[in-house]
Amino acid sequence: MATESANGVSSPELNERDVVITTNDNRNFTVKIGVARVSKTINNMIQDLGESLDLSSGIPLPNVDGPIFEKVLEWCEEHKNAPEIKVEQDPHTRERKWFTMTEWEEEYFRKFLSHLWDLAMAANYLEIPSLYYYTCQKLAERIKGRTPEQIREMFGIEDDLTEEEKAEIRRTNVWCTY
Protein backbone atom coordinates (compact mmCIF):
# COMPACT_ATOMS: atom_id res chain seq x y z
CA MET A 1 0.00 0.00 0.00
CA ALA A 2 1.17 3.49 -0.73
CA THR A 3 2.06 5.43 2.35
CA GLU A 4 1.63 8.92 0.96
CA SER A 5 -1.22 11.00 2.31
CA ALA A 6 -3.80 12.59 0.04
CA ASN A 7 -1.88 15.84 0.25
CA GLY A 8 1.34 14.11 -0.71
CA VAL A 9 -0.21 12.56 -3.82
CA SER A 10 0.95 15.36 -6.05
CA SER A 11 4.56 15.13 -4.89
CA PRO A 12 7.20 14.67 -7.64
CA GLU A 13 8.51 11.48 -6.03
CA LEU A 14 5.12 9.84 -6.37
CA ASN A 15 4.97 10.80 -10.06
CA GLU A 16 8.09 8.70 -10.60
CA ARG A 17 6.54 5.62 -9.02
CA ASP A 18 4.82 2.91 -11.05
CA VAL A 19 1.14 2.00 -10.99
CA VAL A 20 -0.50 -1.02 -12.60
CA ILE A 21 -3.49 -0.32 -14.84
CA THR A 22 -5.72 -3.19 -15.93
CA THR A 23 -7.75 -2.88 -19.13
CA ASN A 24 -10.99 -4.72 -19.88
CA ASP A 25 -9.16 -7.60 -21.62
CA ASN A 26 -7.23 -8.19 -18.36
CA ARG A 27 -3.94 -6.83 -19.69
CA ASN A 28 -1.79 -5.12 -17.07
CA PHE A 29 0.19 -2.00 -17.91
CA THR A 30 2.87 -0.69 -15.55
CA VAL A 31 2.92 3.06 -15.95
CA LYS A 32 4.64 5.97 -14.18
CA ILE A 33 2.04 7.83 -12.12
CA GLY A 34 3.17 11.11 -13.71
CA VAL A 35 2.29 9.73 -17.16
CA ALA A 36 -1.00 8.16 -16.05
CA ARG A 37 -2.08 11.49 -14.59
CA VAL A 38 -2.41 13.03 -18.07
CA SER A 39 -5.77 11.24 -17.88
CA LYS A 40 -8.04 13.17 -15.53
CA THR A 41 -10.07 10.03 -14.83
CA ILE A 42 -7.01 8.14 -13.56
CA ASN A 43 -5.78 11.24 -11.73
CA ASN A 44 -9.14 11.49 -9.92
CA MET A 45 -8.96 7.83 -8.98
CA ILE A 46 -5.46 8.29 -7.56
CA GLN A 47 -6.57 11.35 -5.61
CA ASP A 48 -9.79 9.72 -4.38
CA LEU A 49 -8.07 6.56 -3.24
CA GLY A 50 -5.36 8.57 -1.44
CA GLU A 51 -3.87 6.44 1.30
CA SER A 52 -5.73 3.31 0.26
CA LEU A 53 -4.12 3.32 -3.21
CA ASP A 54 -2.63 -0.06 -3.88
CA LEU A 55 -0.03 0.47 -6.60
CA SER A 56 0.60 -3.21 -7.21
CA SER A 57 -2.96 -4.51 -7.54
CA GLY A 58 -3.85 -1.93 -10.18
CA ILE A 59 -6.51 0.46 -11.34
CA PRO A 60 -9.16 -1.14 -13.53
CA LEU A 61 -10.31 0.51 -16.74
CA PRO A 62 -13.45 -1.43 -17.72
CA ASN A 63 -14.21 0.69 -20.79
CA VAL A 64 -10.82 0.59 -22.56
CA ASP A 65 -9.17 -2.38 -24.21
CA GLY A 66 -5.47 -3.13 -24.21
CA PRO A 67 -4.43 -2.26 -27.79
CA ILE A 68 -6.15 1.15 -27.61
CA PHE A 69 -4.77 1.90 -24.15
CA GLU A 70 -1.29 1.18 -25.50
CA LYS A 71 -1.78 3.91 -28.10
CA VAL A 72 -3.20 6.28 -25.50
CA LEU A 73 -0.17 5.71 -23.29
CA GLU A 74 2.10 6.70 -26.17
CA TRP A 75 0.25 10.04 -26.33
CA CYS A 76 0.39 10.52 -22.54
CA GLU A 77 4.13 9.87 -22.49
CA GLU A 78 4.67 12.63 -25.06
CA HIS A 79 2.21 15.08 -23.44
CA LYS A 80 2.89 14.55 -19.74
CA ASN A 81 4.15 18.10 -19.21
CA ALA A 82 2.13 19.80 -21.95
CA PRO A 83 -0.11 22.71 -20.97
CA GLU A 84 -3.90 22.38 -21.10
CA ILE A 85 -5.29 22.98 -24.60
CA LYS A 86 -7.68 25.85 -25.24
CA VAL A 87 -10.74 25.08 -27.36
CA GLU A 88 -11.83 28.18 -29.27
CA GLN A 89 -14.66 28.79 -31.68
CA ASP A 90 -15.54 31.55 -34.09
CA PRO A 91 -17.89 33.85 -32.15
CA HIS A 92 -20.07 34.50 -35.18
CA THR A 93 -20.27 31.19 -37.05
CA ARG A 94 -19.68 28.98 -33.95
CA GLU A 95 -17.29 26.86 -36.03
CA ARG A 96 -14.43 25.48 -33.94
CA LYS A 97 -10.98 26.86 -34.66
CA TRP A 98 -8.59 24.17 -35.78
CA PHE A 99 -5.50 23.30 -33.75
CA THR A 100 -2.04 23.35 -35.24
CA MET A 101 -0.45 19.96 -34.75
CA THR A 102 3.21 19.22 -34.29
CA GLU A 103 5.04 16.80 -36.56
CA TRP A 104 4.95 14.13 -33.83
CA GLU A 105 1.18 14.49 -33.49
CA GLU A 106 0.65 14.29 -37.26
CA GLU A 107 2.78 11.16 -37.38
CA TYR A 108 0.90 9.68 -34.39
CA PHE A 109 -2.48 10.05 -36.11
CA ARG A 110 -1.06 8.82 -39.43
CA LYS A 111 0.05 5.67 -37.62
CA PHE A 112 -3.33 5.03 -35.98
CA LEU A 113 -5.60 6.30 -38.74
CA SER A 114 -7.86 3.26 -38.64
CA HIS A 115 -8.48 3.56 -34.88
CA LEU A 116 -9.58 7.18 -34.67
CA TRP A 117 -13.11 6.49 -33.35
CA ASP A 118 -11.79 4.11 -30.70
CA LEU A 119 -9.10 6.61 -29.72
CA ALA A 120 -11.65 9.40 -29.41
CA MET A 121 -13.93 7.26 -27.25
CA ALA A 122 -11.05 6.15 -25.03
CA ALA A 123 -9.82 9.76 -24.71
CA ASN A 124 -13.34 10.82 -23.79
CA TYR A 125 -13.64 8.14 -21.10
CA LEU A 126 -10.13 8.82 -19.76
CA GLU A 127 -10.66 12.60 -19.95
CA ILE A 128 -7.58 13.51 -21.98
CA PRO A 129 -8.72 16.78 -23.65
CA SER A 130 -5.70 17.13 -25.94
CA LEU A 131 -6.07 13.62 -27.41
CA TYR A 132 -9.86 13.90 -27.56
CA TYR A 133 -10.09 17.23 -29.40
CA TYR A 134 -7.15 16.47 -31.69
CA THR A 135 -8.74 13.14 -32.66
CA CYS A 136 -12.06 14.88 -33.27
CA GLN A 137 -10.28 17.34 -35.54
CA LYS A 138 -8.55 14.50 -37.38
CA LEU A 139 -11.91 12.76 -37.89
CA ALA A 140 -13.41 16.01 -39.17
CA GLU A 141 -10.44 16.38 -41.52
CA ARG A 142 -11.21 12.94 -42.95
CA ILE A 143 -14.92 13.68 -43.34
CA LYS A 144 -14.43 17.12 -44.91
CA GLY A 145 -15.03 17.24 -48.65
CA ARG A 146 -16.19 13.64 -48.89
CA THR A 147 -19.57 12.36 -50.03
CA PRO A 148 -21.70 10.17 -47.71
CA GLU A 149 -20.75 7.15 -49.86
CA GLN A 150 -17.03 7.86 -49.40
CA ILE A 151 -17.50 8.35 -45.63
CA ARG A 152 -19.32 5.02 -45.42
CA GLU A 153 -16.55 3.29 -47.32
CA MET A 154 -13.84 4.93 -45.22
CA PHE A 155 -15.28 3.94 -41.84
CA GLY A 156 -16.82 0.63 -42.97
CA ILE A 157 -20.41 1.66 -42.31
CA GLU A 158 -23.34 -0.08 -43.94
CA ASP A 159 -25.87 2.02 -45.87
CA ASP A 160 -29.07 1.22 -43.99
CA LEU A 161 -31.13 4.28 -44.93
CA THR A 162 -33.99 3.81 -47.35
CA GLU A 163 -34.41 6.08 -50.37
CA GLU A 164 -37.49 7.65 -48.72
CA GLU A 165 -35.49 8.47 -45.61
CA LYS A 166 -32.70 9.98 -47.70
CA ALA A 167 -35.18 12.08 -49.62
CA GLU A 168 -36.69 13.32 -46.35
CA ILE A 169 -33.23 14.29 -45.00
CA ARG A 170 -32.45 16.16 -48.24
CA ARG A 171 -35.78 17.96 -48.05
CA THR A 172 -35.26 19.13 -44.46
CA ASN A 173 -31.75 20.45 -45.07
CA VAL A 174 -32.56 23.36 -47.35
CA TRP A 175 -29.05 24.79 -47.59
CA CYS A 176 -27.07 21.60 -48.05
CA THR A 177 -25.49 20.55 -51.29
CA TYR A 178 -24.97 16.81 -51.47
Next chain:
Amino acid sequence: MSSSSRTDKSYFKKRRKYGIPFDYIDYQPKRRRCQIPRPLNEDEPGYSRRKALREQYYPVKKSKLKTTVSSDLLLDVLQCLNRNEALKCQLVSKQFHSAIAPVRPYLSLHILDELAIHYNGEIYAAGRERSVHLKSKHSIASLRYCLINTLQIDSLSKRIFEKLKMIKNLTYAKLKVNEFRVYEPVYRLERLRKLFEDCIHVRRFSLTLNDPDFVDVITSESLQFSTSAEEFNLTYLGHPNEPPIHANVLLNFLADSKIQVASRKYAKFRGLMIDELNFCERFVGLFENAESPENLFQAVEIKATRDQVIAAEWYLEGKFNALFSSSVPGVPSGYIAYQVMRNDFWTLRVMYHSKLMDKFIFSIL
Protein backbone atom coordinates in the same frame (compact mmCIF):
# COMPACT_ATOMS: atom_id res chain seq x y z
CA MET B 1 -21.32 -3.21 1.81
CA SER B 2 -23.69 -5.15 -0.42
CA SER B 3 -22.38 -6.07 -3.85
CA SER B 4 -25.51 -4.67 -5.53
CA SER B 5 -24.68 -1.16 -4.33
CA ARG B 6 -21.47 -1.25 -6.40
CA THR B 7 -23.13 -2.01 -9.67
CA ASP B 8 -24.46 1.43 -10.45
CA LYS B 9 -23.08 4.94 -10.72
CA SER B 10 -24.75 6.06 -7.48
CA TYR B 11 -22.02 4.03 -5.73
CA PHE B 12 -19.44 6.63 -6.87
CA LYS B 13 -21.80 9.55 -6.27
CA LYS B 14 -22.49 8.64 -2.65
CA ARG B 15 -18.85 7.91 -1.90
CA ARG B 16 -17.62 11.14 -3.47
CA LYS B 17 -20.26 13.08 -1.50
CA TYR B 18 -19.33 11.60 1.89
CA GLY B 19 -15.58 11.28 1.20
CA ILE B 20 -15.51 7.47 1.47
CA PRO B 21 -12.66 5.83 -0.53
CA PHE B 22 -13.68 4.00 -3.70
CA ASP B 23 -13.14 0.36 -4.34
CA TYR B 24 -12.66 0.33 -8.11
CA ILE B 25 -11.75 -3.35 -8.30
CA ASP B 26 -15.30 -4.47 -7.54
CA TYR B 27 -17.03 -1.85 -9.65
CA GLN B 28 -19.00 -3.30 -12.52
CA PRO B 29 -21.25 -1.12 -14.63
CA LYS B 30 -24.89 -2.16 -14.48
CA ARG B 31 -25.98 -4.18 -17.49
CA ARG B 32 -29.44 -3.74 -18.87
CA ARG B 33 -30.99 -6.16 -21.27
CA CYS B 34 -32.96 -4.59 -24.05
CA GLN B 35 -36.25 -6.39 -24.70
CA ILE B 36 -37.84 -6.33 -28.12
CA PRO B 37 -41.61 -6.04 -27.62
CA ARG B 38 -43.77 -8.71 -29.16
CA PRO B 39 -46.12 -7.37 -31.89
CA LEU B 40 -49.67 -7.05 -30.54
CA ASN B 41 -52.63 -8.88 -32.02
CA GLU B 42 -55.68 -7.02 -33.26
CA ASP B 43 -57.84 -8.01 -30.28
CA GLU B 44 -55.26 -6.97 -27.66
CA PRO B 45 -55.44 -3.56 -25.92
CA GLY B 46 -52.95 -0.99 -27.26
CA TYR B 47 -53.07 -2.37 -30.80
CA SER B 48 -52.56 0.31 -33.44
CA ARG B 49 -53.44 -0.54 -37.03
CA ARG B 50 -51.40 2.42 -38.28
CA LYS B 51 -48.30 1.26 -36.40
CA ALA B 52 -48.74 -2.29 -37.61
CA LEU B 53 -48.96 -1.12 -41.22
CA ARG B 54 -45.91 1.10 -40.84
CA GLU B 55 -43.90 -1.79 -39.44
CA GLN B 56 -45.11 -3.99 -42.24
CA TYR B 57 -44.19 -1.61 -45.08
CA TYR B 58 -41.33 0.43 -43.57
CA PRO B 59 -39.61 -1.87 -41.10
CA VAL B 60 -36.96 0.07 -39.10
CA LYS B 61 -33.70 -1.82 -39.18
CA LYS B 62 -30.85 -1.15 -36.78
CA SER B 63 -27.52 0.05 -38.22
CA LYS B 64 -24.95 -2.70 -38.50
CA LEU B 65 -22.00 -0.49 -37.45
CA LYS B 66 -20.45 -2.28 -34.50
CA THR B 67 -19.10 0.82 -32.77
CA THR B 68 -21.78 3.00 -31.21
CA VAL B 69 -20.92 6.64 -31.77
CA SER B 70 -22.33 8.86 -29.07
CA SER B 71 -24.03 12.14 -29.92
CA ASP B 72 -21.52 14.07 -27.80
CA LEU B 73 -18.54 12.66 -29.67
CA LEU B 74 -20.17 13.20 -33.04
CA LEU B 75 -21.03 16.79 -32.07
CA ASP B 76 -17.41 17.47 -31.16
CA VAL B 77 -16.31 16.11 -34.54
CA LEU B 78 -18.95 17.99 -36.50
CA GLN B 79 -18.28 21.29 -34.73
CA CYS B 80 -14.95 21.38 -36.59
CA LEU B 81 -16.85 21.46 -39.88
CA ASN B 82 -19.13 23.97 -41.54
CA ARG B 83 -22.86 23.29 -41.26
CA ASN B 84 -23.18 21.96 -44.81
CA GLU B 85 -20.45 19.35 -44.28
CA ALA B 86 -21.85 18.40 -40.89
CA LEU B 87 -25.45 17.89 -42.01
CA LYS B 88 -24.29 15.92 -45.02
CA CYS B 89 -23.25 13.17 -42.59
CA GLN B 90 -26.92 12.48 -41.83
CA LEU B 91 -26.99 10.56 -45.11
CA VAL B 92 -24.25 8.16 -43.98
CA SER B 93 -26.36 5.79 -41.89
CA LYS B 94 -29.29 5.55 -39.50
CA GLN B 95 -26.94 5.73 -36.56
CA PHE B 96 -25.35 8.94 -37.82
CA HIS B 97 -28.75 10.38 -38.65
CA SER B 98 -30.19 9.69 -35.20
CA ALA B 99 -27.01 10.99 -33.52
CA ILE B 100 -26.91 14.23 -35.55
CA ALA B 101 -30.63 15.10 -35.38
CA PRO B 102 -30.63 16.13 -31.69
CA VAL B 103 -27.39 18.15 -31.95
CA ARG B 104 -28.40 20.21 -35.00
CA PRO B 105 -29.02 23.38 -32.95
CA TYR B 106 -25.44 23.25 -31.65
CA LEU B 107 -23.70 22.92 -35.01
CA SER B 108 -21.97 25.87 -36.66
CA LEU B 109 -24.11 28.37 -38.54
CA HIS B 110 -24.68 28.22 -42.27
CA ILE B 111 -23.29 31.29 -44.03
CA LEU B 112 -25.59 33.01 -46.50
CA ASP B 113 -24.03 35.63 -48.72
CA GLU B 114 -27.17 37.66 -49.11
CA LEU B 115 -30.80 37.70 -48.10
CA ALA B 116 -32.97 40.03 -50.11
CA ILE B 117 -36.60 40.86 -49.36
CA HIS B 118 -38.26 42.34 -52.43
CA TYR B 119 -40.93 45.00 -52.42
CA ASN B 120 -43.58 42.31 -53.20
CA GLY B 121 -42.58 40.33 -50.09
CA GLU B 122 -40.66 37.55 -51.85
CA ILE B 123 -37.55 36.32 -50.08
CA TYR B 124 -34.44 35.26 -51.99
CA ALA B 125 -31.33 33.86 -50.37
CA ALA B 126 -27.95 33.47 -52.02
CA GLY B 127 -25.65 30.91 -50.39
CA ARG B 128 -22.06 30.16 -51.28
CA GLU B 129 -23.09 27.25 -53.45
CA ARG B 130 -26.70 27.89 -54.40
CA SER B 131 -29.50 30.43 -54.38
CA VAL B 132 -32.94 29.64 -53.04
CA HIS B 133 -36.33 31.25 -53.33
CA LEU B 134 -37.74 30.84 -49.82
CA LYS B 135 -41.40 30.00 -50.13
CA SER B 136 -42.31 27.34 -47.57
CA LYS B 137 -42.52 27.96 -43.85
CA HIS B 138 -39.98 25.21 -43.34
CA SER B 139 -37.36 26.87 -45.53
CA ILE B 140 -37.93 30.25 -43.86
CA ALA B 141 -37.61 28.63 -40.42
CA SER B 142 -34.22 27.27 -41.47
CA LEU B 143 -32.90 30.86 -41.38
CA ARG B 144 -32.62 30.35 -37.62
CA TYR B 145 -29.31 28.57 -38.15
CA CYS B 146 -27.94 30.97 -40.76
CA LEU B 147 -25.51 33.84 -40.50
CA ILE B 148 -26.44 36.33 -43.20
CA ASN B 149 -23.57 38.37 -44.59
CA THR B 150 -25.76 41.05 -46.12
CA LEU B 151 -29.43 41.71 -45.54
CA GLN B 152 -30.70 44.16 -48.08
CA ILE B 153 -34.14 45.66 -48.18
CA ASP B 154 -35.31 48.22 -50.68
CA SER B 155 -37.58 50.05 -48.33
CA LEU B 156 -39.24 49.76 -44.98
CA SER B 157 -42.70 49.40 -46.42
CA LYS B 158 -45.44 47.80 -44.34
CA ARG B 159 -45.31 44.61 -46.41
CA ILE B 160 -41.58 44.11 -45.89
CA PHE B 161 -41.89 45.02 -42.24
CA GLU B 162 -44.62 42.38 -41.79
CA LYS B 163 -42.49 39.86 -43.67
CA LEU B 164 -39.57 40.40 -41.28
CA LYS B 165 -41.93 39.93 -38.33
CA MET B 166 -43.22 36.71 -39.91
CA ILE B 167 -39.62 35.45 -40.26
CA LYS B 168 -39.10 36.20 -36.57
CA ASN B 169 -42.23 34.23 -35.63
CA LEU B 170 -41.09 31.22 -37.65
CA THR B 171 -37.48 31.20 -36.51
CA TYR B 172 -38.14 32.13 -32.86
CA ALA B 173 -34.94 34.17 -32.98
CA LYS B 174 -33.58 37.39 -34.38
CA LEU B 175 -31.96 37.13 -37.78
CA LYS B 176 -28.18 37.14 -37.36
CA VAL B 177 -26.82 39.62 -39.86
CA ASN B 178 -23.30 40.87 -40.54
CA GLU B 179 -24.34 43.89 -42.55
CA PHE B 180 -27.77 45.42 -42.88
CA ARG B 181 -28.26 47.91 -45.71
CA VAL B 182 -31.24 50.17 -46.07
CA TYR B 183 -31.93 52.66 -48.83
CA GLU B 184 -34.77 54.57 -47.35
CA PRO B 185 -36.71 57.81 -47.60
CA VAL B 186 -37.13 59.78 -44.42
CA TYR B 187 -40.61 59.14 -43.20
CA ARG B 188 -40.26 55.39 -42.53
CA LEU B 189 -36.97 55.42 -40.66
CA GLU B 190 -38.75 55.24 -37.31
CA ARG B 191 -39.62 51.62 -38.10
CA LEU B 192 -35.91 50.82 -37.80
CA ARG B 193 -36.07 51.08 -34.02
CA LYS B 194 -38.75 48.37 -33.87
CA LEU B 195 -36.84 46.26 -36.35
CA PHE B 196 -33.67 46.25 -34.27
CA GLU B 197 -35.59 45.54 -31.09
CA ASP B 198 -37.58 42.61 -32.49
CA CYS B 199 -36.24 41.08 -35.66
CA ILE B 200 -32.59 41.66 -36.44
CA HIS B 201 -29.29 41.32 -34.66
CA VAL B 202 -26.81 43.16 -36.82
CA ARG B 203 -23.05 43.78 -36.65
CA ARG B 204 -22.78 46.59 -39.19
CA PHE B 205 -25.70 48.83 -39.97
CA SER B 206 -25.34 50.84 -43.18
CA LEU B 207 -27.84 53.52 -44.05
CA THR B 208 -27.59 55.19 -47.42
CA LEU B 209 -29.51 58.37 -47.98
CA ASN B 210 -29.81 60.10 -51.32
CA ASP B 211 -32.98 61.90 -50.62
CA PRO B 212 -32.98 65.65 -51.12
CA ASP B 213 -34.44 66.19 -47.67
CA PHE B 214 -31.40 64.78 -45.91
CA VAL B 215 -31.53 67.66 -43.44
CA ASP B 216 -34.88 66.36 -42.17
CA VAL B 217 -33.25 63.03 -41.31
CA ILE B 218 -30.39 64.49 -39.36
CA THR B 219 -32.56 66.99 -37.54
CA SER B 220 -35.44 64.63 -36.74
CA GLU B 221 -35.32 61.99 -34.00
CA SER B 222 -35.68 59.06 -36.38
CA LEU B 223 -32.08 57.92 -35.92
CA GLN B 224 -31.97 58.46 -32.18
CA PHE B 225 -32.06 54.91 -30.87
CA SER B 226 -29.56 52.38 -29.61
CA THR B 227 -28.70 49.15 -31.39
CA SER B 228 -26.42 46.30 -30.56
CA ALA B 229 -24.64 46.91 -33.88
CA GLU B 230 -20.88 47.23 -33.64
CA GLU B 231 -20.75 49.76 -36.47
CA PHE B 232 -23.05 52.32 -37.96
CA ASN B 233 -22.20 53.63 -41.41
CA LEU B 234 -24.12 56.57 -42.72
CA THR B 235 -23.58 57.48 -46.35
CA TYR B 236 -25.07 60.46 -48.10
CA LEU B 237 -25.01 60.46 -51.89
CA GLY B 238 -26.27 63.93 -52.65
CA HIS B 239 -26.33 65.85 -55.86
CA PRO B 240 -23.66 68.58 -56.26
CA ASN B 241 -26.36 71.11 -57.10
CA GLU B 242 -28.07 70.70 -53.74
CA PRO B 243 -27.95 73.85 -51.59
CA PRO B 244 -25.17 73.82 -48.95
CA ILE B 245 -26.03 72.63 -45.47
CA HIS B 246 -25.54 74.77 -42.39
CA ALA B 247 -22.47 73.71 -40.37
CA ASN B 248 -24.32 73.89 -37.02
CA VAL B 249 -26.92 71.37 -38.19
CA LEU B 250 -24.32 68.84 -39.25
CA LEU B 251 -22.12 69.32 -36.17
CA ASN B 252 -25.10 68.82 -33.84
CA PHE B 253 -25.91 65.59 -35.66
CA LEU B 254 -22.31 64.32 -35.49
CA ALA B 255 -22.21 64.96 -31.73
CA ASP B 256 -25.63 63.43 -31.03
CA SER B 257 -25.17 61.02 -28.14
CA LYS B 258 -28.64 59.50 -28.61
CA ILE B 259 -27.50 57.61 -31.71
CA GLN B 260 -26.00 54.68 -29.86
CA VAL B 261 -24.14 51.69 -31.23
CA ALA B 262 -21.92 49.14 -29.51
CA SER B 263 -18.62 50.57 -30.66
CA ARG B 264 -18.09 52.81 -33.68
CA LYS B 265 -20.01 55.21 -35.90
CA TYR B 266 -18.84 56.29 -39.33
CA ALA B 267 -20.24 58.85 -41.69
CA LYS B 268 -19.41 59.58 -45.31
CA PHE B 269 -20.96 62.59 -47.01
CA ARG B 270 -20.44 62.79 -50.75
CA GLY B 271 -21.72 65.77 -52.62
CA LEU B 272 -22.66 67.59 -49.44
CA MET B 273 -21.49 71.20 -49.27
CA ILE B 274 -21.04 73.08 -45.99
CA ASP B 275 -21.67 76.82 -45.89
CA GLU B 276 -18.86 77.47 -43.41
CA LEU B 277 -15.32 78.43 -44.50
CA ASN B 278 -13.83 77.41 -41.13
CA PHE B 279 -15.60 74.05 -40.92
CA CYS B 280 -12.40 72.27 -39.87
CA GLU B 281 -11.87 74.73 -37.00
CA ARG B 282 -15.47 74.20 -35.88
CA PHE B 283 -15.06 70.40 -35.96
CA VAL B 284 -11.80 70.57 -33.96
CA GLY B 285 -13.60 72.85 -31.47
CA LEU B 286 -16.45 70.33 -31.19
CA PHE B 287 -13.94 67.57 -30.47
CA GLU B 288 -11.99 69.60 -27.90
CA ASN B 289 -15.09 70.68 -26.00
CA ALA B 290 -17.01 67.39 -26.17
CA GLU B 291 -17.80 65.95 -22.73
CA SER B 292 -17.46 62.39 -23.99
CA PRO B 293 -15.68 62.05 -27.37
CA GLU B 294 -16.78 58.40 -27.64
CA ASN B 295 -20.26 59.66 -28.55
CA LEU B 296 -18.96 61.50 -31.62
CA PHE B 297 -18.80 59.85 -35.03
CA GLN B 298 -15.37 58.23 -35.06
CA ALA B 299 -14.71 58.78 -38.75
CA VAL B 300 -16.23 61.45 -40.91
CA GLU B 301 -15.47 61.99 -44.57
CA ILE B 302 -16.88 65.16 -46.04
CA LYS B 303 -16.58 67.09 -49.28
CA ALA B 304 -14.68 70.37 -49.01
CA THR B 305 -13.76 73.30 -51.21
CA ARG B 306 -10.18 74.41 -51.87
CA ASP B 307 -10.74 77.53 -49.76
CA GLN B 308 -12.00 75.45 -46.81
CA VAL B 309 -8.86 73.27 -46.99
CA ILE B 310 -6.52 76.27 -47.16
CA ALA B 311 -8.30 77.85 -44.17
CA ALA B 312 -7.92 74.56 -42.29
CA GLU B 313 -4.20 74.44 -43.12
CA TRP B 314 -3.61 77.96 -41.73
CA TYR B 315 -5.62 77.13 -38.61
CA LEU B 316 -3.82 73.83 -37.91
CA GLU B 317 -0.33 75.23 -38.60
CA GLY B 318 -0.92 77.95 -36.03
CA LYS B 319 -2.51 75.69 -33.43
CA PHE B 320 -0.09 74.92 -30.60
CA ASN B 321 -1.37 71.36 -29.85
CA ALA B 322 -1.74 70.27 -33.50
CA LEU B 323 1.06 67.96 -34.55
CA PHE B 324 2.01 67.50 -38.21
CA SER B 325 2.04 63.72 -38.67
CA SER B 326 1.81 62.73 -42.31
CA SER B 327 4.29 59.88 -42.20
CA VAL B 328 2.62 57.86 -39.44
CA PRO B 329 0.86 54.52 -40.10
CA GLY B 330 -2.75 54.85 -41.21
CA VAL B 331 -2.22 57.98 -43.31
CA PRO B 332 -2.59 57.24 -47.05
CA SER B 333 0.15 58.42 -49.38
CA GLY B 334 -0.38 61.92 -50.76
CA TYR B 335 -2.35 62.99 -47.68
CA ILE B 336 -1.38 65.62 -45.13
CA ALA B 337 -2.34 64.83 -41.55
CA TYR B 338 -2.45 66.77 -38.30
CA GLN B 339 -3.15 65.26 -34.90
CA VAL B 340 -4.84 67.22 -32.14
CA MET B 341 -4.58 65.73 -28.66
CA ARG B 342 -6.80 66.55 -25.68
CA ASN B 343 -5.66 66.60 -22.05
CA ASP B 344 -7.39 63.25 -21.50
CA PHE B 345 -5.35 61.78 -24.45
CA TRP B 346 -8.25 61.53 -26.91
CA THR B 347 -6.74 62.32 -30.33
CA LEU B 348 -8.33 63.68 -33.48
CA ARG B 349 -6.61 63.20 -36.83
CA VAL B 350 -7.46 65.63 -39.63
CA MET B 351 -6.44 64.59 -43.16
CA TYR B 352 -6.74 66.12 -46.61
CA HIS B 353 -5.12 65.42 -49.96
CA SER B 354 -2.14 67.69 -50.55
CA LYS B 355 -2.97 68.29 -54.25
CA LEU B 356 -6.68 67.54 -54.77
CA MET B 357 -7.83 69.38 -51.61
CA ASP B 358 -11.36 68.05 -52.21
CA LYS B 359 -12.35 66.52 -48.85
CA PHE B 360 -11.63 66.29 -45.14
CA ILE B 361 -11.24 63.03 -43.29
CA PHE B 362 -11.65 63.36 -39.53
CA SER B 363 -10.93 60.32 -37.38
CA ILE B 364 -10.90 59.96 -33.64
CA LEU B 365 -8.13 57.63 -32.44
